[in-house]
Amino acid sequence: MNILIIAAKEIHQAIRNRWVLAATLLLAGLALSLTFLGSAPTGNLGVRALDVVIVSLSSLTIFLVPLIALLISHDAIVGEMERGTMLLLLSYPVARWQVLIGKFLGHLAVLTFATCLGYGVAVGALAATGSPIDADSLLAFAAMVGSSVLLGGAFVAIGYLVSALVRDRGTAAGICIGLWLLLVLIYDMALLGVLALDQGRSISAAVLNALLLANPTDAYRLINLTGFANVSTFAGMAGLAQTTSLTIPVLLTALLGWMLLPLGLAALAFSRREL
Amino acid sequence: MTSTVRVSDVTKTYGRVEAVRGASFALGQGELVALIGHNGAGKTTLMKLMLGLIRPTSGAIEVLGDNPAAGEFAGRRQLGYLPENVSFDPALTGRETQAFYARLKREPVAKALELLDAVGLGAASRRRVSTYSKGMRQRLGLAQALLGAPRVLLLDEPTTGLDPELRQTFYDTITRLAAGGATVLLSSHALTELEERAGRVIIMNRGVKVADGSIDELRRLARLPTRIRLKVGGLAPSEMPPWAPQDTTCRRLNGHIVEIDAAPERKIELLHRATAAGNAVEDVDVVPPTLDELYAHFLRQSEQAP
Numbered sequence: 001m002n003i004l005i006i007a008a009k010e011i012h013q014a015i016r017n018r019w020v021l022a023a024t025l026l027l028a029g030l031a032l033s034l035t036f037l038g039s040a041p042t043g044n045l046g047v048r049a050l051d052v053v054i055v056s057l058s059s060l061t062i063f064l065v066p067l068i069a070l071l072i073s074h075d076a077i078v079g080e081m082e083r084g085t086m087l088l089l090l091s092y093p094v095a096r097w098q099v100l101i102g103k104f105l106g107h108l109a110v111l112t113f114a115t116c117l118g119y120g121v122a123v124g125a126l127a128a129t130g131s132p133i134d135a136d137s138l139l140a141f142a143a144m145v146g147s148s149v150l151l152g153g154a155f156v157a158i159g160y161l162v163s164a165l166v167r168d169r170g171t172a173a174g175i176c177i178g179l180w181l182l183l184v185l186i187y188d189m190a191l192l193g194v195l196a197l198d199q200g201r202s203i204s205a206a207v208l209n210a211l212l213l214a215n216p217t218d219a220y221r222l223i224n225l226t227g228f229a230n231v232s233t234f235a236g237m238a239g240l241a242q243t244t245s246l247t248i249p250v251l252l253t254a255l256l257g258w259m260l261l262p263l264g265l266a267a268l269a270f271s272r273r274e275l
Numbered sequence: 276m277t278s279t280v281r282v283s284d285v286t287k288t289y290g291r292v293e294a295v296r297g298a299s300f301a302l303g304q305g306e307l308v309a310l311i312g313h314n315g316a317g318k319t320t321l322m323k324l325m326l327g328l329i330r331p332t333s334g335a336i337e338v339l340g341d342n343p344a345a346g347e348f349a350g351r352r353q354l355g356y357l358p359e360n361v362s363f364d365p366a367l368t369g370r371e372t373q374a375f376y377a378r379l380k381r382e383p384v385a386k387a388l389e390l391l392d393a394v395g396l397g398a399a400s401r402r403r404v405s406t407y408s409k410g411m412r413q414r415l416g417l418a419q420a421l422l423g424a425p426r427v428l429l430l431d432e433p434t435t436g437l438d439p440e441l442r443q444t445f446y447d448t449i450t451r452l453a454a455g456g457a458t459v460l461l462s463s464h465a466l467t468e469l470e471e472r473a474g475r476v477i478i479m480n481r482g483v484k485v486a487d488g489s490i491d492e493l494r495r496l497a498r499l500p501t502r503i504r505l506k507v508g509g510l511a512p513s514e515m516p517p518w519a520p521q522d523t524t525c526r527r528l529n530g531h532i533v534e535i536d537a538a539p540e541r542k543i544e545l546l547h548r549a550t551a552a553g554n555a556v557e558d559v560d561v562v563p564p565t566l567d568e569l570y571a572h573f574l575r576q577s578e579q580a581p
Contacts, residue, residue, distance in 0.1 A: 002379060005375065005378045009367075009375050012367070012371070013364060013366050013367065016367065017366050084358065084360060084361070084362035085362055085364055087328065087358045088356065088358055088361060088362075088363075088376075088416075088419070090326070091326045091328070091351065091354070091358075092351060092376065092379040092380060093348050093349065093350075093351040093352045093379065093380065094348070094379055095346065095348065096346070271346070274328065274329040274330065275323075275328050275329070
């Protein structure tokens with residue numbers, strides 16, 4: 001009950017602060033431009049437009065959704081402490097973990113709404129312009145939206161963990177930007193570099209799989225780019241899709257773990273905080 | 276009398292700073308207790324300890340049957356807290372804020388909103404908190420602290436930013452709550468306001484409790500002189516009346532007032548002497564030591580102690 005009260009307030013606040021509006025418009029705008037501009041290189045003949053959209057949108061999601069998630073979450077705990085609102089909230093009959101989970105549900109709801117609506121617009125626009133959409137593509141699209149929400153949830157949880165650990169908001173923001181750069185950009189580049197240098201001598205397939213699962217964005221990428229046969233053809237990942245032993249359930253579990261583990265650690269850190 | 280808050284030998288250190296050192300006291304039902312001390316004397320720390328916002332370095336605390344340090348919070352439904360410099364989410368309106376806190380305490384929202392009128396927030400309650408002045412935020416802070424029927428009220432500097440009229444209403448409200456059995460612990464710098472209202476005073480200095488008792492008890496302990504001011508006719512400007520005692524300090528204030536610093540037990544005797552003598556005593560004022568003076572006295576005493 002307490003959790004729902006806090007979640008409702010978070011949502012209310014996000015609507016008031018226009019977070020919901022901003023995130024939805026951003027995602028919708030980019031999804032629409034990708035839908036129409038993105039089909040230019042492939043042409044409109046013989047390919048299923050939605051599959052192309054899935055490839056480009058999921059690449060975009062990897063950059064954008066973690067950023068939005070970290071933006072709304074990095075200040076959730078330390079920010080409320082600095083503003084002094086946490087002091088009053090914790091004097092109420094509510095446990096700290098309830099505060100954290102309530103905020104999480106609220107923020108996740110905001111992300112879910114923005115993603116579903118923002119990306120849904122793209123499908124709607126495709127359908128409206130008369131592109132044929134079959135059930136396979138639609139399923140892959142739904143999986144993309146679902147896993148995008150999971151990815152967002154993972155980064156919201158990571159943001160909370162940072163927020164529960166640091167002393168001030170500036171530090172939280174700095175660390176979150178650093179984490180975003182690391183997980184979204186640097187990690188893959190470094191991994192590629194290492195693989196190229198190693199030439200398959202010491203890094204086995206099992207190690208590579210572990211390395212891919214150790215980054216939520218890679219788990220997300222694999223779900224969407226290799227998980228569905230017709231999509232992976234366009235993604236240029238068909239080769240990898242045939243060789244990788246990381247199945248969808250494994251990848252989903254990894255994403256879920258990336259959400260629950262930081263959340264648990266954040267709850268632990270928060271419960272020990274003094275304010 | 277059952278105690279609602281028990282603090283036993285509590286010490287709280289931040290690094291090398293001892294914010295509270297060996298403090299012990301119990302607060303009973305229906306008590307209106309003033310907690311006074313300088314900034315940094317440990318008042319806010321004590322309240323935070325009672326709320327479990329921080330954990331004591333040593334010692335134990337019990338609030339409404341809960342151990343706040345262990346994260347127990349069942350009793351907090353019957354606890355109201357007003358922090359120093361209270362702040363709210365700027366994006367929500369006063370009504371939304373109050374409704375949110377009412378839900379957390381499982382109190383009917385309609386009744387909670389009536390409190391907003393009681394603290395005089397009225398029409399402003401439909402505006403966003405970001406537009407509020409300090410005084411309006413303080414009113415909202417009071418409204419949320421009074422939610423439900425609190426059995427314990429912890430108020431940290433509650434009257435800062437309140438206008439005199441609301442101050443009066445506020446003191447009436449907490450006096451009524453205390454009469455109904457609530458424990459009110461109130462920290463303030465406005466000592467003159469507390470003097471008439473607090474049934475008990477706890478004085479803190481540098482984290483140590485230096486005095487604890489009713490104002491009368493503190494006056495007895497402090498043995499500060501009571502000032503007797505007599506308006507006497509027919510005296511030359513610097514002349515002392517013949518009945519003025521030799522062993523106590525007497526002075527002449529402006530034209531015709533004689534002021535005597537009387538030890539508490541000599542008040543009556545001195546008055547007798549003054550009225551029995553020939554000079555016409557036209558008026559008399561007896562001023563017992565004020566809370567301000569008591570506070571200064573106990574602070575001095577604790578500074579001199581090793």
